[in-house]
Amino acid sequence: MLRFSVLDPLSSDRNEMGSVREEEVLTIFRTHPWEEMLAKMNNAPPTEQHYLPSIEFESVDRYAISVSRSEECREPGFNIYFMTYGTEDEMFAHLRNQVPEVVEAVLSNFAVSNYQDLRRQFVESNPSQHPIPSIAGQCEFCGRMIEAIRDDPCKVIVPDGEGLTKVLLAHTVCFKASVRVYF
Structure with missing residues (x-):
């Protein structure tokens, strides 16, 4: 099971959606109202905007993945963030402006706890990213x-x-x- 959260652009709080099964991750990504959230954000003054439209998944073994959508991304680009915390090999890395197929491949690896391949993908895609010492x-x-x-x-x-x-x-x-x- 994974913990699932949604970050609404106009809410300062993370919306905890509860636990989801690993096989639900891709469906959640595909059916999330990305364009509706972007429109909501773009129609609000900057002082009311708190986050980019995002979904987050967190495993019980302290790995997390976050996917966000921004107007700054080329259509249909997404930013992906991979994080570990509270472990000896803490890491924060990101991939910017990714097409949905790449996001789905990353989410698939995350859903099956394939963290070694995820680390390699994030570091090889952007060599300036590296594990952050704990x-x-x-x-x-x-x-x-x-x-x-x-x-x-x-x-x-x-x-x-x-x-x-x-x-x-x-x-x-x-x-x-x-x-x-x-x-």
């Missing part, structure tokens, strides 16, 4: 120590302009609060 530390925003729980630490990957990246650690709530300041 480290604890202080929040970049509030300065307090971060306790490793479900959503913390939030790891923010920032490109440095020279092909390298810096990983900032933060409490998820601190990061969300700081991002809202700019919108």
Whole structure:
């Protein structure tokens, strides 16, 4: 079973949809109202927009996959994010502007727990992506120590302009609060 969530563009909360069977993942992706969600987002002022239209699946063994749709993607492009957390081999990686067939292949691998192939696909498709070491530390925003729980630490990957990246650690709530300041 996988935990399934929907991120509505105009809601600041993740909509937990409950558990779904692995064989339901592709149907959920194919039938999600992507265009309706984009229209909803585009008709709202920026201050009311919280997320891109997204669906997320999370396994019990701490792997997650998120698929989002954006107007910035070429038609019919999707962004795919693959995450692990609370494990020795933590990783956050993404594939941008993917066609539905690629999304379906990634979701199929995720549904059958084929994480090694997923890691390889994400890293080989974008060599600048790499596993993020599992480290604890202080929040970049509030300065307090971060306790490793479900959503913390939030790891923010920032490109440095020279092909390298810096990983900032933060409490998820601190990061969300700081991002809202700019919108």
